[in-house]
Amino acid sequence: MKNLFSEFTPVTVHAHCDVPCGIYDPSGAVIAAKTVARMVELIGQIEVTDSATRNKFVRCVAVKEEHAERVKHEVQIIWSDYFKPEHLAKFPDLHDQVWKLLKLASKNKQNVDAAAAAELVAATEAFAATFAASKA
Amino acid sequence: MEPALLPGDRLLVLPAGPAGLPGLRGSPPIGSVVIVAREGRLDVKRVAPPPSGVSGLWLLGDNAELSRDSRHDGALPLSALRGRVIYRIGPHGRRGRVSAAR
Numbered sequence: 612m613k614n615l616f617s618e619f620t621p622v623t624v625h626a627h628c629d630v631p632c633g634i635y636d637p638s639g640a641v642i643a644a645k646t647v648a649r650m651v652e653l654i655g656q657i658e659v660t661d662s663a664t665r666n667k668f669v670r671c672v673a674v675k676e677e678h679a680e681r682v683k684h685e686v687q688i689i690w691s692d693y694f695k696p697e698h699l700a701k702f703p704d705l706h707d708q709v710w711k712l713l714k715l716a717s718k719n720k721q722n723v724d725a726a727a728a729a730e731l732v733a734a735t736e737a738f739a740a741t742f743a744a745s746k747a
Numbered sequence: 748m749e750p751a752l753l754p755g756d757r758l759l760v761l762p763a764g765p766a767g768l769p770g771l772r773g774s775p776p777i778g779s780v781v782i783v784a785r786e787g788r789l790d791v792k793r794v795a796p797p798p799s800g801v802s803g804l805w806l807l808g809d810n811a812e813l814s815r816d817s818r819h820d821g822a823l824p825l826s827a828l829r830g831r832v833i834y835r836i837g838p839h840g841r842r843g844r845v846s847a848a849r
Contacts, residue, residue: 621757624782624789626748672801 619666637739643678644735647719648728650675653658655723672723675690680722682731686738698745705741713736748791749810751780753844757837758791758845759832772832774804778848780832781806783823791818791832804828 650671657668690709699705712734718724719731752758760782763771775781775794783790783806790806795817797805803822808814817823832845 624758624791626752626791626814647844681849 612717619738635689635742637685637689637735637742638654639688640682641732641735641739642681643681644716644728644732646678647682647716648725650678651719651723651725651728655725675723676720679716679731682716682719682735685708686712686716686735689742694745702741702745708741710735725727748780748793748808748814751793751809752791752832752835753841755838756835756841758832759834759836760832763828763831764828765826774825775828776847778847780813780845780847781828782830783827785820785823785827785828789829790797792800797822 653671654668654675657664657671659665659668670720686709691706694705702708712731714725715734718727757812760811761771763775763781765772777796779794781792781794781804783792783804791808792808792814795805795807797803797817801822803824804827805817805822807816807818833842835843835845
């Protein structure tokens with residue numbers, strides 16, 4: 612028997628795709644956008660006087676950039692993977708909406724700008740509203 | 748395919764399909780567990796009765812919640828069939844026939 616089995620080469624077969632499919636949620640993008648806005652607020656408040664305050668300042672900048680990048684990532688996944696051509700017929704400005712949102716996220720990554728941060732939160736919430744409407 | 752199959756199970760498969768064993772060239776019976784080639788990899792699924800008007804292999808995973816199968820991608824042609832699972836040869840405690848019904 613042992614020799615018989617050694618004659619076969621085992622191959623791997625799969626029962627599912629790698630991750631559960633069809634799970635999309637824009638709330639991650641909204642939370643990330645709000646985090647960016649909060650970090651912009653904190654960065655404006657921190658007075659750098661010693662290494663502890665400098666550390667806090669640098670951390671806030673790092674978190675702001677990380678979450679601006681997260682907004683882009685989360686929105687891009689929903690845009691490319693969730694939205695289908697039939698959604699586009701219903702929301703013809705979807706591509707424009709996403710394009711502007713991604714540019715806004717990049718602007719927030721580069722700058723410390725409270726107005727741009729507020730715009731990013733609003734744009735991300737509008738994107739979440741489009742997502743919700745597409746499911747209705 | 749849980750609970751019939753678990754990750755790590757070793758399966759004995761009879762080669763089936765157009766180039767397979769003579770007795771296994773037609774459609775596999777409803778309820779049998781088969782191996783199919785799909786999108787460049789091998790999947791294991793159970794054969795289900797196709798909806799009316801549909802021909803080909805209608806395959807469903809036993810674990811409906813997680814399975815990606817004919818509910819999403821439709822039927823597969825018989826030419827995608829690679830084998831029929833008949834026996835679980837390991838791991839040790841799980842040896843046994845893979846039954847042709849859930």
